[in-house]
Amino acid sequence: EPEVTQTPSHQVTQMGQEVILRCVPISNHLYFYWYRQILGQKVEFLVSFYNNEISEKSEIFDDQFSVERPDGSNFTLKIRSTKLEDSAMYFCAIAIGGSSTDTQYFGPGTRLTVL
Amino acid sequence: AQKVTQAQTEISVVEKEDVTLDCVYETRDTTYYLFWYKQPPSGELVFLIRRNSFDEQNEISGRYSWNFQKSTSSFNFTITASQVVDSAVYFCALIGSNDYKLSFGAGTTVTVRA
Numbered sequence: 001e002p003e004v005t006q007t008p009s010h011q012v013t014q015m016g017q018e019v020i021l022r023c024v025p026i027s028n029h030l031y032f033y034w035y036r037q038i039l040g041q042k043v044e045f046l047v048s049f050y051n052n053e054i055s056e057k058s059e060i061f062d063d064q065f066s067v068e069r070p071d072g073s074n075f076t077l078k079i080r081s082t083k084l085e086d087s088a089m090y091f092c093a094i095a096i097g098g099s100s101t102d103t104q105y106f107g108p109g110t111r112l113t114v115l
Numbered sequence: 116a117q118k119v120t121q122a123q124t125e126i127s128v129v130e131k132e133d134v135t136l137d138c139v140y141e142t143r144d145t146t147y148y149l150f151w152y153k154q155p156p157s158g159e160l161v162f163l164i165r166r167n168s169f170d171e172q173n174e175i176s177g178r179y180s181w182n183f184q185k186s187t188s189s190f191n192f193t194i195t196a197s198q199v200v201d202s203a204v205y206f207c208a209l210i211g212s213n214d215y216k217l218s219f220g221a222g223t224t225v226t227v228r229a
Binding site: 001031033035041042043045048050056058089100101103104105106107108109 | 148150152158159160161162165206208210211212214215216217218219220221222
């Protein structure tokens with residue numbers, strides 16, 4: 001199983017502040033994803049990133065969200081102005097292999113708390 | 116749009132009992148893939164199995180087994196002789212051949228009591 005790390009493990013921020021969540025896959029992959037899970041709820045898709053561009057995004061992924069691979073290895077999710085309802089666990093995932101339908105392996109998650 | 120339904124919210128069993136988790140899905144795709152993930156109390160999402168829509172063979176891995184029935188659009192998961200370490204939330208998920216995202220069910224919380 002490929003290893004994916006995420007930093008930080010827990011982020012506490014004030015409403016309206018910007019946060020950047022980081023994902024570091026150990027080896028090179030083509031497909032990257034962000035999902036979130038509000039406490040006690042289902043896992044929700046945010047965005048998929050393929051070949052250095054967004055391939056699909058959900059309704060949740062509005063203008064306050066952005067993703068990028070700033071240095072070709074890290075994969076980041078930025079929330080420009082956090083809201084209380086952004087409090088959730090954010091998971092990065094990668095797919096190995098050459099297809100978007102390959103198994104997605106998840107990082108340990110970043111717990112975001114917006115006060 | 117893909118839809119995955121896990122009607123069982125919580126299941127509680129005593130150790131060594133078998134437990135079956137139901138998963139029913141809806142899709143218009145002819146080619147799709149089904150998954151099960153485990154989320155233990157520590158919070159990470161652990162991949163358990165991937166099954167494509169053309170392979171209806173049941174699969175067994177240790178105490179885990181999966182029953183895929185296309186006729187009823189179900190992909191059920193059974194834990195045999197449950198153990199306390201099996202206590203977790205289990206998610207069923209689906210991805211269509213042209214999708215870039217997993218669609219998850221709501222999850223089933225399994226509690227195994229010693």
